[in-house]
Amino acid sequence: MKSLRLDSLDAFASIVRCGGFRAAAAERGVSSAALSQSIAALESGLGLRLLNRTTRSVAPTEAGARLNERLAPALRDIRSAVADLDRLRETPTGTLRINAPGPAVDHVLCPLVFDFMRRYPDVKVELISDAAIIDIVQEGYDAGVRFGRQLEQDMIAVPLGPALRYTIVASPDFLQDRTHPVIPSDLMSFECIRRRFPGGTVVSWQFEKAGERLDIAPQGRLTLSSAHQELQAALAGQGIAHVFEDYARPHLDDGRLVELLVDWSPQLPSWFLYFPNRRHQNAAMSALLQHVRQFDWSR
Template identity: 35%
Template sequence: MSISRANLADFVYFLAIARHQSFSRASQEVGISASALSHAIKGLEIRLGVRLLNRTTRSVTLTDAGERLHQVISAPMQEIDGAMEILNKFRDEPTGRIRLNILSDAAELLLGPVLPIFTERYPEIQIDLTVTNLIVDVIGGGHDAGIRYGGTVPEDMVAQRLSPDIRWVVAGTPDYLKSFGIPKHPNDLHNHRCLRIRLGSGAMYDWEFEKGKQRLAIAVPGAITIDETRVGLALVRNGAGLMYAPEPAMQPLIDCGEVVTVLDDWASVAPGYHMYFSSHRQVPTGLRLLIDLIREIHPLGE
């Protein structure tokens, strides 16, 4: 079988399905419907004369022939992607699309001030954001990179720091503190109403504190559990209880006097935001330009 444009396109579709093991997720990456994707793969299988995929109602896996094809074409297709990125450097206007999976806090605090400038500077680059606090396989999900706190970046990824370390604070409204008292020690939180935090892994987060060489993790009580900072900010400003949050996210409420921080002498500092991506992929030009702009603007300080 000779190489044609149709076959090359179908190879791209096949590799996307192999990565995601799902027609629906692969269709989101390549930008066509799942039914059109299925039709394209069936056409490729007919032209090749072999079945490449095992399809059931619950899963999509590679056949032996599919595994062999995947082994043979993966590296050349990555080299083609790399060649396109190299050529992109010679354009007057960089083009392409960046797919990012990011924390909601990073979307607001880090990218909110940067992306309007980025799109003005590089109008031909498209940015596709997936904002979630869930722990996901970023690369397997079809994204070019992710943004997470430094301490949560997978070890097999290349990480680029985007912000300084972040201070975490506890705050409540003046009326709440007048009614329930001001905690002087982290253990005092056991007698307060706290907004509990569910991590992206599903586990409950123990609020972390440090003072000198002392380190404490408190499993705080509370009737309300959150997994997203913006919801917590709306709750804390209305007196729902005490909230533990990144100081940059809490700062606007602090500045206008809606909330007051407590336990400041126990505030902990954690790694800041990092961009991370696979070491086995050519880093898209647009992604490098975005990292450079974030470092130029310093939205969270130097």
């Protein structure tokens, strides 16, 4: 048996339902001749006559009746499945999976997504905190968040929130009886709290002042894997930490941390939400992108 086309099966079901070629052709917006050719190809592929045709009527053969009996509910299921996809395209629903580093989840995605979910109650969101560089398409994510614009060429990037700033902090207890560092190289004589990325790289500390840029490889006995851990270590007096200002700000304001090398802190690009460069997006992803553009980041 030759391979069959779904549109030919659907055309056959239309003819049976409408009781003739002319009515079915009008329903489908095609000519009777085109419909007749489609049925002829279907019968040829099956090697069976499906319709008995006279100048006055059309009726299914025994084979046609059997086929139609099984075909009608199957076509209803297919139409229902397509309608579900239409709703997915037109109405924000379903699940969005987003991969992002912990700081982006804490300070950018959480306020954004919480507000988004209040507006779109039929959308589910999974936020996966992960600092590793991954292929979001292969791993089944709708989008990812990374720092700056260093992304694959086939990705579209949308800025999330304002520019970022790293800050160098330590607790007053740690700094007691110690001379504060004046320039970044002074840090080499201090106990620093290091951070290692999932890929194994130890994070370097970057500084900038009056056009001069410096990278410091921090030295210290404690190496951690997350910004939360670095902040807790600094609060506990374990050394000097290098964290996003968003993490440190409440503790700077209440005096539990002291900021160092303030005039060496560079202004950095924002986080970026990135996603595949696809022509068609589902309604949930389109709604999220629109929400990003309208969101009040100052709240």
